[in-house]
Amino acid sequence: MLNIEQINQFYGESHTLWDLDLQVVEGKCTCLMGRNGVGKTTLLQCVMGLLPIRSGEILFEGQSLNRQIAERRAPLGIGYVPQGRQIFPTLTVEENLRIGLPARREKSQQIPEFIFELFPVLKEMLGRRGGDLSGGQQQQLAIGRALVIDPKLLILDEPTEGIQPNIVQEIGDIILRLNRDIGLTVLLVEQKLPFARKVADHFCILDRGRNVSAGAMGDLGDDLIKQYLTV
Ligand SMILES: Nc1ncnc2c1ncn2[C@@H]1O[C@H](COP(=O)(O)OP(=O)(O)OP(=O)(O)O)[C@@H](O)[C@H]1O
Numbered sequence: 001m002l003n004i005e006q007i008n009q010f011y012g013e014s015h016t017l018w019d020l021d022l023q024v025v026e027g028k029c030t031c032l033m034g035r036n037g038v039g040k041t042t043l044l045q046c047v048m049g050l051l052p053i054r055s056g057e058i059l060f061e062g063q064s065l066n067r068q069i070a071e072r073r074a075p076l077g078i079g080y081v082p083q084g085r086q087i088f089p090t091l092t093v094e095e096n097l098r099i100g101l102p103a104r105r106e107k108s109q110q111i112p113e114f115i116f117e118l119f120p121v122l123k124e125m126l127g128r129r130g131g132d133l134s135g136g137q138q139q140q141l142a143i144g145r146a147l148v149i150d151p152k153l154l155i156l157d158e159p160t161e162g163i164q165p166n167i168v169q170e171i172g173d174i175i176l177r178l179n180r181d182i183g184l185t186v187l188l189v190e191q192k193l194p195f196a197r198k199v200a201d202h203f204c205i206l207d208r209g210r211n212v213s214a215g216a217m218g219d220l221g222d223d224l225i226k227q228y229l230t231v
Contacts, residue, residue: 001024001025001026001060001061001152001153001185002022002023002024002047002058002059002060002153002185002187003022003023003024003057003058003059004020004021004022004023004043004047004056004057004058004059005021005056005057005058005059006019006020006021006055006056006057007019007020007043007046007053007055007056007057007058008020008053008054008055008056009039009042009043009046009051009052009053009054009209010054011042015209016039016042016209017039017042017043017046017053017209018208018209018210019056019210020039020043020056020206020209020210020211021211022043022204022211022214023214024153024185024187025185025201025202026185027179027183027185028179028185028186028201028202029175029179029185029186029187029188029199029200029201029202030186030187030188030200030201030202030203030204031188031189031190031196031199031200031202031203031204031217032044032187032188032189032190032203032204032206033189033190033191033196033203033204033205033206033228033229034205034206034207034228034229035207035228035229035231038206038207038208038209039206039208039209040157040189040206041083041157041189042209043206044080044082044155044157044187044189046058047065047073047078047155047187048070048073048078048080048155049065049068049069049070049072049073050070053066060076060078060153061076061152063076074100074103074149074151075103075105075149077105077149077150077151077152077153078151078152078153078155079100079146079147079149079151079153079154079155080146080155080157081139081142081143081145081146081154081155081156081157081159082142082157083157083158083161083189084161085135085138085139085141085142086142087130087131087133087138087141087142087145088130089129089130089131090129090130090131091129091130092126092127092128092129092130093122093125093126093127093128093129093130093133093141094111094126094127096130096141096145097111097115097122097141097144097145097148098111098148099145099148100145100146100147100148100149101148103149104148104149104150105149105150106150111148112147112148112150114147115144115147115148118144118147118174118177118178119140119141119143119144119174121137121140122137122140122141122144125137135162135163135164135167136163136164136167136170136171139159139160139163139167139171140167140170140171142159143156143159143171143174147178151184152184152185153184153185153186153187154178154184154185154186154187155186155187155188156175156186156187156188156189157188157189158189158190158191159171159175159188159190160172160190160192160195161191168192168195172195172198172199175188175199176198176199179199186199186200188200191229193225193229196217197217197220200217201216201217202214202215202216202217203215203216203217203220205224205228205229207228212228213228
């Protein structure tokens with residue numbers, strides 16, 4: 001569904017992503033892993049059109065995203081939950097959710113009810129300002145906001161970062177439900193190994209901007225973990 005082919009990315013003169021390939025298979029959950037600073041967020045931002053690539057190609061459903069502006073991603077069906085959530089703190093929960101409505105593939109003025117089935121807390125807090133929510137509730141809002149566009153591919157950047165354990169569990173269950181029951185394709189960055197093992201079918205490990213290993217989650221063994229993931 002998403003094919004990244006030989007991309008190179010630079011911050012100024014600093015070469016950050018090197019000839020990087022990644023395949024995200026339709027209907028599966030792929031977890032991007034690696035230590036801090038290896039380029040995971042940079043890669044997601046390239047996919048979202050928020051950072052330019054110098055060479056290579058990013059294809060979504062066979063169509064090149066290289067020359068498409070960032071705003072085209074949502075109408076094509078790519079939902080994005082950025083690192084740190086980036087909800088609008090002074091807007092209400094409802095206003096945060098409504099932001100995605102114009103980008104829905106099937107136009108609607110209504111926030112889809114299934115978002116409130118997944119996250120009942122958002123319905124209870126519709127009139128609250130985003131900034132007044134707890135970290136876990138903000139993460140649920142960020143995921144809900146990405147789902148408003150009715151995505152085919154959901155991209156999440158460290159959805160469990162700084163979240164209390166019971167909400168981490170809930171977010172894991174929701175990713176599983178979206179992926180396995182509803183068939184949504186998922187690409188996520190995740191550093192917590194048990195969480196990654198629970199939700200993902202495939203892994204891809206980055207090290208210093210390169211894809212150094214990829215495969216089925218069941219094949220992620222101790223050697224790889226020791227070499228590339230433990231601190
Ligand atoms: N705006 C920027 N300008 C210059 N260098 C940057 C910028 N953002 C990130 N970098 C550098 O690019 C490299 C990759 O960073 P990136 O945030 O993509 O890594 P990451 O794997 O997502 O790390 P983390 O797990 O800490 O979020 C790092 O060396 C980082 O310092």
